[in-house]
Amino acid sequence: MWQTDLVVETRGRGSYEITKQIASAVAESNVESGLCHVFITHTSASLMLCENADPDVRRDLETFMADLAPDGDPRFVHTMEGPDDMPAHVRSVLTQSDLCLPVRDRRLALGTWQGVYVWEHRHDSHRRRLVVTIQGA
Amino acid sequence: MWQTDLVVETRGRGSYEITKQIASAVAESNVESGLCHVFITHTSASLMLCENADPDVRRDLETFMADLAPDGDPRFVHTMEGPDDMPAHVRSVLTQSDLCLPVRDRRLALGTWQGVYVWEHRHDSHRRRLVVTIQGA
């Protein structure tokens, strides 16, 4: 059992790859085979496993989400922190706050095209804190 | 390794905070550092990590979901248990049936504004059964 914190500084809405940081944590843990759990301690940013080859995939995901939960949507009552406040919560709820990834041979056993991303849903920059827990033998 | 059941009695569609019950299970497990896994054994209610300060967030999430998968939607064939039957399955599939939460210093290591909720998607009251598994050292 091995646990550490990870801080990701976002520069507004968009996705930020953290595969290398997670892989480093796995290497440091000395776990040969088991699971790596990643948790984001916020409700207006989330985690995503996504195709890591063509950046257009993540751009299209932004388009999709922006249409599904538009900023300033008059249906939303909770607008304390601005027009992107409630859409950020919706986008978080529709994606993941925690990911659990297999570890094999002291490495993340991801597919060839899978990358791990923090998805910032607010337009402002934020300091996002993650807890990484690695369990195994 | 520690495992227990939790029963949540819902009073129809809406979200019900269970952070305290989960935190109690963690305390009882005596696990100092590890993971707490929460599983809901149903497909018409789900789990959610959500902002726990302003109840309008959860009200807006209801509005969003009610528009996305409307009760009585004529596209749906599976209506055995009524107009909210299929929308409940859609809402479950779009959210979480299991959550895995970090445990640190014998406590849930949640963010300041994160609460754990059972999200009932049916209009009737239901008895929802959860399995809580805590692993660590």
Place this chain on the structure above:
Amino acid sequence: MWQTDLVVETRGRGSYEITKQIASAVAESNVESGLCHVFITHTSASLMLCENADPDVRRDLETFMADLAPDGDPRFVHTMEGPDDMPAHVRSVLTQSDLCLPVRDRRLALGTWQGVYVWEHRHDSHRRRLVVTIQGA
């Protein structure tokens, strides 16, 4: 700690039940009580816990997703592999790449109506590789 691979041959878009294969892995692991983690190593197919009694539920879920992220949607830029390329990524991001299921008495502790499915989001047949990790005592 027990880990194995599972290959699921899909015959195009649709959901394929894998509850029996996962249950067999649990039986083989000899874990009495703990967690079974299922991970799909792709970003255009995903995992789903779904009602396993009436096939119309899964048909309605297809209808819902086809309307939400339509094939050939002109909003999408990433169309390298055809009109179902980007919708497959959207559907994956909105559902699950990993599931964690409780194990009790050497069995999956699922609800009566819960089945585990691979959800193929592409129209062509694919060979989908899963990693199953079982932890416990």
